[in-house]
Amino acid sequence: MYRKEKSLSMKGSTSALCHNLSVYTDNDKRTQSYGVVHKSVANIITIAADGANVLMQRQVIVKEPGGHGSTIVMQMKYCEFPERSLMVMACQRGIQIYESDGSVMLYWHSLVNPESNEVSKAYARGICTLQDSMLCIGTDSGTILVFEIPPKGTNILLKESLKEHVLPISCLHSHGLVLASGDDSGCIILWRVEESQLHPYKRIDGLGSPCSGVRLWNELLVATYGSGHIRLFKVISGHMCAEVTAHARWINAIDVVHRNGMVLTVSEDSFAKIWQLKEGDAPEIEHLSSECVQNVLLCGAAFTHPDGTSFCVTGCDLAEVICFTTK
Template identity: 45%
Template sequence: MYHKEKSIQLKNSASALYNNLGVLRIAPRRLTYFTVVHANVVNMVSASWDGLNYSHRQLQSKEPNVATSTSLIMQAAFCGLPSRDLLVVTSQKGIQMYESDGSIMVYWHALDTPETPTELTYIAAQAVFARGISSVWENYICVGVSSGAILVFDVPSKGSNITLSEVLEEHKDSISDMASECSGSQECIADLVSADDSGSLCVWKSGEEFQLLNKIPGFDMSCSSVKLWKGTVVAGYGTGQIRLYEAVTGILHAEVNAHARWIYSLDIAPFSGLLLSAAEDSIVRVWHLTVTPETNNVEVAHLHNECVTDTQICGAKFCDGDGYAFAVTGYDLSEIIRYTQS
């Protein structure tokens, strides 16, 4: 179903982080932007659709006007809003928002860290980080932090007047991932889902005040990657399992023993219902989701496997809304591997 294309070379290898691949398709310019995190650097590649031209850029996590305050980056993700696209980078020190090409940093939010250098606060300070990024229609960007809180930023249609509008405090464990409704339907009641290190899921309705619709308990196993599509939560766990829940009621539709080891990344092609899963077991799988409107049942069919030999896969993303192509990153691998449909 898919065949391997020429890989995109990176300046650095990929760190072993959940969801360590960002993809943004720029249709008017026939370009695709890719981001991969390595330690305290975001490797950004701009690639032409014909695969002949590439340009590289590197972004560091550092406070504005402080040249030496770099910190480990936890995630880099593109956030698409109706009026603009932004690149959001999270680290142990704070949250950076860039123009989508990485050229200009438009916003910086510092994380609160303890100032008293006692042993306990020193240990706590080491655990402070931001992780889990999602845009929510139509002007919010949500970012999770290690305390379990979710920071909601109100983003204007242009400029840098970004404000922290709300803090959601339902999770008790560090946020691991977040996702918004990706089917494009405005009729969906739930439009944001958040996951944490205990496996708990929170389902939200966005607005001037975010509303918690449902809390789905975890099983003491981290939910490393989560998606929301047509009112269905798709969650990947450290057990290698994928679970599909009805977002509003929390009813379990399906449980799939998808991988032999920890799932690091999920993605959905919203127009086709294709689901991509990637794990430590070196396997990338493609599935097809079907929702029956009358009964709200969800069916899962397995379509395709790809094995990236001897590679701990840490990122996998579709490159378009139909799932025609996807890209994969692996720990200590200095390339992005691309696949397209045959």
């Protein structure tokens, strides 16, 4: 169903982290940007939307403010708001927010006491936007930090801290008024925005394996696990309505096409797989296609066309983004 296209070469390699690929399409400038992280470096490449030319390559070295040395990046993500787009770094010891091209750091939020000399194991992981102005980021303590993002400028404020999870947050995703959060125990909590604040309304207990990814599509929640399973839940009730033994090993990334319900998953088993969601009284998930990148531990994935006709993946220690398109 898909064929491999020319890969995009990066200046640096890719760490073995879940969701280690983010793609940003700038429709005004007709460009696409791809970002991956390795240790304390974010590798960024921007190409023309038609794929003809590489317009920019940049490496952003993530350092703690005050010159305290570099910090390990756990995840980077392009976050789009109605008036602006940002590049967000979830790191050890804190959170950094940049302009979308990585040129200027706008905000730093520390997860540790800056006056403490103790070595901290604090980290942030899991990033998503919510509605028009909220940015949600998970932490190792199980807390979700909610920031208010202004239309412009650097006046970014911590709005609230949500504490329902016991173990570290692993993944976040939102759609409409609903936020889904997963953790290292496999537990998923569904939240709803009420009067500009988030309130938990449903808890889905884990089944013995960490939840590695969540995606909301219409009235369905798709969750991936370290066991290689994909599970489908109803957003309103939290009832599980489908389960697939999708991969032989840990699923590292998931993406969804909101237009048509196509799902992309990649795993340590070297496979990228495409699925189709079906709504109704008895929702289903159907396998459509599989692509193997031999001997590569895949750790990032994203659709690059709004109809799901193209996607890209990254793999551990690769210095490239591998692209696929429909035949």
